[in-house]
Amino acid sequence: MKTSIIPIFIPHIGCPYRCVFCNQWKITGQHRVPTATFVKETIQQYMQAATLSRHWEVAFYGGSFTAVPTALQESLLEPATQALRQGKIHGIRCSTRPDAVGKDVIERLLRFGVNTVELGVQSMDDTVLQRAKRGHTATDVVQATRRLHKYGLLVGHQLMPGLPGEDERSLQQTAAAVCALQPDAARIYPVAVLAETELAAQYRQGLYRPLTTAEGIRRGAYLKQRLLEHGIPVIRTGLQATKVLDDGEQVLAGAYTPAMGELIDTYRYRRQLFSLLDRLNLCTSVHIYYAPSETSRVRGYRNITYKYCLWRYRVPFIWQAGKDLPNKRIFVHYGQMVYTIDVDTGGVLITKKEGSYE
Ligand code: SF4
Incomplete structure (x- = not known):
C-alpha cells in the first residue's frame, strides 16, 4: 500500500546550530511552532479528506525533532500516538540530527510509537560537514544509524550533494559509507542556494561556487544509482516545489528545478542505455520496449533521450511501451538478441529473441 505523509513542520526547532545551507522557513513555508491541538486537527483533516486507503504516517519534519525540549516533543507526539493506537494512522516518523539520538531519546520515541527516524546526514566527509x-x-x-537499527527503528538518510568542499572523492566516499550502513531509505537533495542563508552570503562573496542544474543532476544520479545498486530505496530526489520556493526570489542559485526527480531518472536510464548501445556498434534499426509507466524515464524527460539517440547513433529507433512489461527494465532488441537492462542494479541480461511484445 502506498505511504502518504501527514507533515507537521517544526521549522528549525531543536536545532543547536544553523547549518549554512538551511532555511526551513523557506523550504516548509511555515514559521510557527505547532501545538498538540494543531497536530490533532491536522490528522483529522487528512483523514476526512482521504479518499483512498493508504499507509498513513505522521511526520515531524523541518527541524531537529529529538532535540526539541522534551515537554514540547511529548505533547506533539501525544495526538499522533493516540491516532496510531486508534488505527487511524499506521506510523510516526521524524527527522533529526545524527548527534541527537542517544539511548534515552530512542526509548522515548519507541514509547510513543515512532517507527522511523530520518537523519540529516548530508555528507560523510568531515571536512564538508565542518x-x-x-x-x-x-x-x-x-x-x-547502528544504534537506531539496534533498537528496531527504520532509518532514513538525507543527503546533499554539492555542499562547499565536496569533490568527486568525497562524493564517492559518502556513497560508499552510506551503502555500508544500509539505511532503510534515502532522500537526495542536490544543493540549492536559498535566500537568507550563510551559503547565500558565501555565494555572493564568491566563496562558494554553486552547482549548475546539470551538475546537480549528475551528482544526484550518481548517488541514487549507487544506493539502488546496494538495495537502498531512494524515496525522494530534489526539494519539493512549493509556492515560496518557486516565487523567483528564494532560490538564488544551485541545482533547483521542480523536475529534479524526473531529470535524475532520465540521466540514470540514459547512461545505462548508452553504455549498452555504445558496445553494440549499431548499424541497423533498434527496438526499445518498456512498461507504459516508464515512458518518460526511458524516452527521457521531454523526449531528450529519444532525440539524443537519433543524433548519437544515426540508425532508426523504434520506441514502444509494451503492456505487461515490468517496471525498471529497458528491453533492447537488436539483431537476433534481446538485451534486458535492469536499471536499478545496472545489470544486463542477454537472451536470444523469441517473439515481440506487440
Ligand atoms: S539542516 Fe537540520 S539541523 Fe541544520 S539547521 Fe536545518 S533543520 Fe536544523
Whole structure:
C-alpha cells in the first residue's frame, strides 16, 4: 500500500546550530511552532479528506525533532500516538540530527510509537560537514544509524550533494559509507542556494561556487544509482516545489528545478542505455520496449533521450511501451538478441529473441 505523509513542520526547532545551507522557513513555508491541538486537527483533516486507503504516517519534519525540549516533543507526539493506537494512522516518523539520538531519546520515541527516524546526514566527509557548520561528524552518523537499527527503528538518510568542499572523492566516499550502513531509505537533495542563508552570503562573496542544474543532476544520479545498486530505496530526489520556493526570489542559485526527480531518472536510464548501445556498434534499426509507466524515464524527460539517440547513433529507433512489461527494465532488441537492462542494479541480461511484445 502506498505511504502518504501527514507533515507537521517544526521549522528549525531543536536545532543547536544553523547549518549554512538551511532555511526551513523557506523550504516548509511555515514559521510557527505547532501545538498538540494543531497536530490533532491536522490528522483529522487528512483523514476526512482521504479518499483512498493508504499507509498513513505522521511526520515531524523541518527541524531537529529529538532535540526539541522534551515537554514540547511529548505533547506533539501525544495526538499522533493516540491516532496510531486508534488505527487511524499506521506510523510516526521524524527527522533529526545524527548527534541527537542517544539511548534515552530512542526509548522515548519507541514509547510513543515512532517507527522511523530520518537523519540529516548530508555528507560523510568531515571536512564538508565542518564547512556546512553541521556540528557533527561522519562517525556520529555511523553510530546513530547502528544504534537506531539496534533498537528496531527504520532509518532514513538525507543527503546533499554539492555542499562547499565536496569533490568527486568525497562524493564517492559518502556513497560508499552510506551503502555500508544500509539505511532503510534515502532522500537526495542536490544543493540549492536559498535566500537568507550563510551559503547565500558565501555565494555572493564568491566563496562558494554553486552547482549548475546539470551538475546537480549528475551528482544526484550518481548517488541514487549507487544506493539502488546496494538495495537502498531512494524515496525522494530534489526539494519539493512549493509556492515560496518557486516565487523567483528564494532560490538564488544551485541545482533547483521542480523536475529534479524526473531529470535524475532520465540521466540514470540514459547512461545505462548508452553504455549498452555504445558496445553494440549499431548499424541497423533498434527496438526499445518498456512498461507504459516508464515512458518518460526511458524516452527521457521531454523526449531528450529519444532525440539524443537519433543524433548519437544515426540508425532508426523504434520506441514502444509494451503492456505487461515490468517496471525498471529497458528491453533492447537488436539483431537476433534481446538485451534486458535492469536499471536499478545496472545489470544486463542477454537472451536470444523469441517473439515481440506487440
Ligand atoms: S539542516 Fe537540520 S539541523 Fe541544520 S539547521 Fe536545518 S533543520 Fe536544523
